[in-house]
Amino acid sequence: MSFAPLPTDVLDRARLAVGPGTAAAVAEDLADLTGRPVLAYDAEGRLTGADTAEDAPLVLVGAALPPALRGDPRVRWFHSVNAGVDALLDGGWPAGVLLTRTVGRMGERIGQYALAWVLADCQGVPGHLARTAARAWRREPSELASGQTALVYGTGHIGTAVARALRAAGVRTVGVGRGEHAPGGPFDERVTADEDGAWLGRARFVVDALPLTEATRDFFAGPRLCALRGATFLNVGRGGTVSLPALGRALAAGHVRAAVLDVLTDEPPAPDHPVWELPRTTLTSHSAGITAGTDVTDDFRAGWQALRAGRAPELAVRVGRGY
Numbered sequence: 001m002s003f004a005p006l007p008t009d010v011l012d013r014a015r016l017a018v019g020p021g022t023a024a025a026v027a028e029d030l031a032d033l034t035g036r037p038v039l040a041y042d043a044e045g046r047l048t049g050a051d052t053a054e055d056a057p058l059v060l061v062g063a064a065l066p067p068a069l070r071g072d073p074r075v076r077w078f079h080s081v082n083a084g085v086d087a088l089l090d091g092g093w094p095a096g097v098l099l100t101r102t103v104g105r106m107g108e109r110i111g112q113y114a115l116a117w118v119l120a121d122c123q124g125v126p127g128h129l130a131r132t133a134a135r136a137w138r139r140e141p142s143e144l145a146s147g148q149t150a151l152v153y154g155t156g157h158i159g160t161a162v163a164r165a166l167r168a169a170g171v172r173t174v175g176v177g178r179g180e181h182a183p184g185g186p187f188d189e190r191v192t193a194d195e196d197g198a199w200l201g202r203a204r205f206v207v208d209a210l211p212l213t214e215a216t217r218d219f220f221a222g223p224r225l226c227a228l229r230g231a232t233f234l235n236v237g238r239g240g241t242v243s244l245p246a247l248g249r250a251l252a253a254g255h256v257r258a259a260v261l262d263v264l265t266d267e268p269p270a271p272d273h274p275v276w277e278l279p280r281t282t283l284t285s286h287s288a289g290i291t292a293g294t295d296v297t298d299d300f301r302a303g304w305q306a307l308r309a310g311r312a313p314e315l316a317v318r319v320g321r322g323y
Contacts, residue, residue: 006076006098006307010057014076017041017049019062022081022296029297030061033304045069061300070094079303081296083158083289084238085317086212099317100303104295107161110236113288114207115165117260118145121205121232126258126282146170151199153177153219154209154237155190156323158289162207162236163187174199193219200227205234212238213322218246225250230257236288239265244275251279262288 017039018027027038039049041060045068058074063081065088077098080088085101093099120126124140131138148171152159155177163173164186175187176196191199200206206228210216220233221243233256235242242261250256258280267286269275275283303313317323 008308010076011059011304011307014057014059015039015047015049016059016061017047019060019064019081022062023293026061026081026293026296029293030300033297033301041066041069045072061296064088077303077307079296079300081291083291084211086238086240086322089317089319089322093319098313099319100299100313100315101317102291102296102299103157103315104291104299106289106291106295107157108165110158110209110289111161111163111165113262113284114162114234114236115169117234118148118150118166118171118205118232119169121258122148126280144170148172148204149174149199149202150205150207151176151196151203151231152187152207152209153193154211155185155187156209156211158236159207159209160185160187162209166205166207171205174203196224197227200224200231201229203228203231206231208233208235208237208241210237210241211323212240216241218243220247222246222249226253226255228255230254232256232258232260234260234262236262239263239267244278248274248278251281258282260284262286 016030016034016036019041020043031038037049039047041047043066045066056074057076059077060075061079061081065078069075075097080101083101083103083106085099088099122143122145124142127140146169150166150171151174152163153176155175159175163175166173167186172188173186175190176193177190208220210219217240219241225246228250247256247259251259259278260282262284263286264275266273299315303315306313
């Protein structure tokens with residue numbers, strides 16, 4: 001794990017600042033936690049607030065780290081209000097700066113989202129909506145979720161929560177992740193990405209909960225998508241892990257029965273973006289796991305307490321891996 005130790009005296013002297021768009025309630029909670037004023041920094045990296053001591057270490061909370069602060073030696077810890085950190089790591093991360101991220105109850109929310117779409121698919125909800133819009137009365141076939149197989153790519157916080165939600169409905173879950181992950185948890189079975197071939201043709205559902213790294217960019221491309229046999233594909237990870245042209249071909253050929261995409265590489269997509277033309281595809285506008293202010297403050301508090309105790313925060317990002 002990439003962990004930049006922060007001695008207690010650094011935390012004692014640090015000034016805390018929040019970035020643009022951070023809710024006022026979050027800033028108030030952070031002030032209560034740390035017992036000090038909370039400054040603000042803007043998109044240019046300018047600090048404003050009651051105390052902007054020039055030589056004090058900085059602990060920042062926000063969505064982005066401005067270029068001016070990337071090279072600032074005062075910055076010792078950046079806590080991202082988002083779970084995905086690929087945009088932050090693009091172009092490299094400053095050496096010696098601890099990076100943590102926010103997960104909160106996002107896994108629970110995304111697990112509920114995945115379960116909702118799995119059940120809707122099994123119950124024929126998309127067809128019922130289409131028939132209603134067309135004023136057509138016709139029965140839609142349904143199937144039981146119980147006994148179906150779901151491949152869940154990514155076995156971290158999000159993938160684990162997805163598997164837990166799906167297993168509650170009787171769905172068999174196969175987690176696809178790194179080889180060093182210990183067995184157990186909510187997955188019925190775990191395999192590595194090199195071992196998923198035997199499962200692709202048997203999966204009724206495929207859930208992409210992968211982070212975006214060099215290893216996962218366009219992970220779902222022609223070979224993997226064409227190995228499916230009528231699976232419904234859900235992406236709750238990162239848009240860049242899926243090749244949209246390849247997904248379009250797999251949908252046209254029937255390898256993918258339907259797709260539910262919560263994330264895209266380009267957000268929001270332009271009105272003429274080809275994603276709008278994909279057949280049997282629903283876009284949900286990055287809504288599966290919206291971060292709440294309490295998620296930010298709870299995860300920052302856990303990191304603060306861990307550092308106070310001399311431990312690495314659980315949500316410290318392993319910069320070399322990209323998550």
